[in-house]
Amino acid sequence: MRTGPSPYRLILTLIDQPTPRSFSFHYSKQTPQPSPSSSSSFPPHQAFFSLSIKSNCSSPSTQLGVVVFAVAVQLGPVAMRKPEKSTANGACSNAASTVSKLRKGLWSPEEDDKLMNYMLNNGQGCWSDVARNAGLQRCGKSCRLRWINYLRPDLKRGAFSPQEEELIIHLHSLLGNRWSQIAARLPGRTDNEIKNFWNSTIKKRLKNSSSVPSPNASDSSSDQPRDVMGGLMSMREQGLMAMYMDSSSSPPSIQTMAALNQMIEPLPMLEPSIDMTGANSGCFNAPPCMTQVGILSGEGLYGDHVGLLGGGGGCVVGDQFFPPVESMSMGENSNKTLENTFDRNPNNNPYNSVIINNNSSNKVENMVGVGNFWEGEDLRIGEWNLEDLMRDVSSFPFLDFHVE
DNA sequence: AACACTGTCAACCGCGCTCCG
DNA sequence: ACGGAGCGCGGTTGACAGTGT
Numbered sequence: 001m002r003t004g005p006s007p008y009r010l011i012l013t014l015i016d017q018p019t020p021r022s023f024s025f026h027y028s029k030q031t032p033q034p035s036p037s038s039s040s041s042f043p044p045h046q047a048f049f050s051l052s053i054k055s056n057c058s059s060p061s062t063q064l065g066v067v068v069f070a071v072a073v074q075l076g077p078v079a080m081r082k083p084e085k086s087t088a089n090g091a092c093s094n095a096a097s098t099v100s101k102l103r104k105g106l107w108s109p110e111e112d113d114k115l116m117n118y119m120l121n122n123g124q125g126c127w128s129d130v131a132r133n134a135g136l137q138r139c140g141k142s143c144r145l146r147w148i149n150y151l152r153p154d155l156k157r158g159a160f161s162p163q164e165e166e167l168i169i170h171l172h173s174l175l176g177n178r179w180s181q182i183a184a185r186l187p188g189r190t191d192n193e194i195k196n197f198w199n200s201t202i203k204k205r206l207k208n209s210s211s212v213p214s215p216n217a218s219d220s221s222s223d224q225p226r227d228v229m230g231g232l233m234s235m236r237e238q239g240l241m242a243m244y245m246d247s248s249s250s251p252p253s254i255q256t257m258a259a260l261n262q263m264i265e266p267l268p269m270l271e272p273s274i275d276m277t278g279a280n281s282g283c284f285n286a287p288p289c290m291t292q293v294g295i296l297s298g299e300g301l302y303g304d305h306v307g308l309l310g311g312g313g314g315c316v317v318g319d320q321f322f323p324p325v326e327s328m329s330m331g332e333n334s335n336k337t338l339e340n341t342f343d344r345n346p347n348n349n350p351y352n353s354v355i356i357n358n359n360s361s362n363k364v365e366n367m368v369g370v371g372n373f374w375e376g377e378d379l380r381i382g383e384w385n386l387e388d389l390m391r392d393v394s395s396f397p398f399l400d401f402h403v404e
Numbered sequence: 405a406a407c408a409c410t411g412t413c414a415a416c417c418g419c420g421c422t423c424c425g
Numbered sequence: 426a427c428g429g430a431g432c433g434c435g436g437t438t439g440a441c442a443g444t445g446t
Contacts, residue, residue, distance in 0.1 A: 104415080106415075106440085107415090126431070126432095142416085146415085177436090179435065191433095191434075191435085193413080196413050197412090199436095200412055201411085
């Protein structure tokens with residue numbers, strides 16, 4: 001059984017443009033329902049909260065511009081391991097770190113709190129400044145990593161769903177080890193997480209299954225794109241894959257990737273259920289610290305959950321939002337290494353735009369994250385009357401909200 | 405109970421890229 | 426053009442937990 005000082009963290013943000021207003025809240029975690037599949041340990045990502053909010057929004061029915069109610073419930077052990085041993089040797093392996101004693105290793109809950117508070121209050125900036133201003137004896141790189149991989153409120157923790165797994169395999173067959181690219185299509189998942197999942201689980205599974213000869217099994221390198229799902233790919237994708245594989249052992253060219261982009265969008269294996277409006281990405285005006293997506297996941301026990309409305313030309317497929325295969329631009333950045341244009345800056349992250357989806361007919365049974373809200377040039381998303389919002393929120397099955 | 409082995413995953417490392425002075 | 430700072434990415438490491446013997 002893993003232990004940690006504070007197994008649950010709840011982040012809640014209420015935003016009322018132009019400037020966030022303060023609010024107070026308290027919550028209590030209610031007795032979790034036992035998981036039928038797990039008898040001994042309480043699944044870290046299942047919890048039920050009773051939440052009470054006292055808002056300072058004086059007149060919520062007035063024109064609020066963009067009203068944002070962001071709830072990010074970060075579940076799972078905050079510190080899954082013992083606090084790290086503090087080391088005096090240089091962090092980030094540079095000479096400067098040997099001057100000041102920078103910590104390395106696992107993050108303590110206190111450090112997490114410092115970083116979390118700083119990021120929520122100040123947003124993302126220069127990471128070295130973050131480290132300094134937050135009072136952390138860490139290098140900026142370490143802070144960045146911790147934030148991206150662990151503290152970000154929009155992280156979706158817990159086991160990968162079968163759909164996610166399929167998507168990872170599929171995307172890996174198309175993109176190879178471009179974990180950041182793959183992660184860009186899996187909201188709430190980090191490249192590190194996907195990479196670990198791939199290396200620890202999928203790779204092994206594929207290795208076992210590779211004992212059955214397949215047309216693509218000749219490539220023993222797991223780092224190369226291939227059709228690992230055996231039939232998951234459509235014919236045209238396989239044709240593309242042939243083109244891809246023929247090109248070289250090196251990563252695909254921009255041209256290839258551009259073609260690939262057209263082919264894998266929309267993603268073939270899932271039926272789109274919601275038509276996406278074509279908001280352009282990059283038009284957010286919410287402060288960085290408020291660009292959050294909260295997801296409360298029952299992780300299979302209550303079905304999947306997420307209803308997302310995203311910009312940037314992505315699509316909602318079933319319960320997930322899949323951004324488009326981006327960075328296939330042939331423009332001036334074409335010599336980049338197919339960077340994910342959904343960069344880590346929340347301001348530019350299209351799937352930070354989220355709606356509350358409480359449509360029971362849509363089988364959205366869990367609380368849906370609420371996140372980012374912007375006024376696009378042609379479209380407004382995430383705009384609610386606070387009262388309506390609260391009415392919606394109050395009906396979330398596992399969150400009990402009370403506006404005071 | 406003790407030990408070995410295996411799986412998972414947070415964190416580090418090094419490299420390459422961009423930006424800026 | 427050059428060099429340094431900062432950042433992002435992919436590969437790797439190592440600690441811990443779980444499982445088997």
